[in-house]
Amino acid sequence: MSRLYLLVEGQTEEAFVNELLVPYYASQGLYLIPIIVSTSSGHKGGIVSYAKIKPQIEKLCKQDTGAHVSTLFDLYALPADFPGKALDGYPSSGSGHQKAEFLEAALAQEVNQRTFIPNLMVHEFEALLFVRVEAFAEWTDDDRVLGPLVAVSMTTAPEDINDSPQTAPSKRILAAVPGYQKTVHGPLIACDIGLDAMRRACPHFAAWLGKIEQLLS
Incomplete structure (x- = not known):
């Protein structure tokens, strides 16, 4: 069975993964483990700054080299220090899909781990x-x-x-x-x-599902 750690923004996303994604993919041989981001000692949930979540992503990538790691973060209200937001090429007037793809690419480059699959929810x-x-x-x-x-x-x-x-x-x-x-x-x-309905109506979300489903092959 393949393993995928999901660093999620809060309790809502954790419940969404546990109640919908986990049973759907477990039957196919992909085990998803949601983990809520830590914002400070004793507190979880919310993306306060990228500086706080970067070590958490890196730790997950390195602690289980046989697994993959992905994220469920909202594009909406991402902090200013998130990789790619300050770059000249950031498509600030583009669509949510364009913004998410740009930031996901910047995040992948920043983390630089073979097992990492960046993902942002458009817009939340x-x-x-x-x-x-x-x-x-x-x-x-x-x-x-x-x-x-x-x-x-x-x-x-x-x-x-x-x-x-x-x-x-x-x-x-x-x-x-x-x-x-x-x-x-x-x-x-x-x-x-x-x-299935979400996949049909939300192409960016569907593309991410396609990426994690490649872990089954």
Whole structure:
């Protein structure tokens, strides 16, 4: 069985991996182990600075040379010191996919480990939930509040929903469904939507799945 350590941004991503990705890939012979990033002594979750997570990536790559390592970090609100963000070639006016690919390449070069597979979520985990916003209906007493989410999902692909502090996927969800609890509802809704639907609607996410699936060959 192949092993893949996933350094994830927080509890939501950890639950998403454990509840959806782990059982899906375990049956195929790929064992995923999510690990939440440490931000300081005794605290976990969130990408405060790249300087804090670089040693964690390197440690994972070196402690189990028979395994691979990847990441589940949000493109949204990445710190300024993340590899590639300060380079002249960074496509600041490009699409989320273009930004993520550029930063992933810079991260791969920075880490420089054969077993490392960089990955950024475009623009954040909640984009996956826009694949089928009707899945939120179970968590609200009035389906009409989902109107804004339905509207944007009809005109914009999930990974193209922009990343401003007001209109990022998670901000839109909280505006429509104030009771949304990221760590509780997010993974459950993701499981309801299913990995196949996410793969069809989210090409950047699908490309990453394709990369880790190559470990099965």
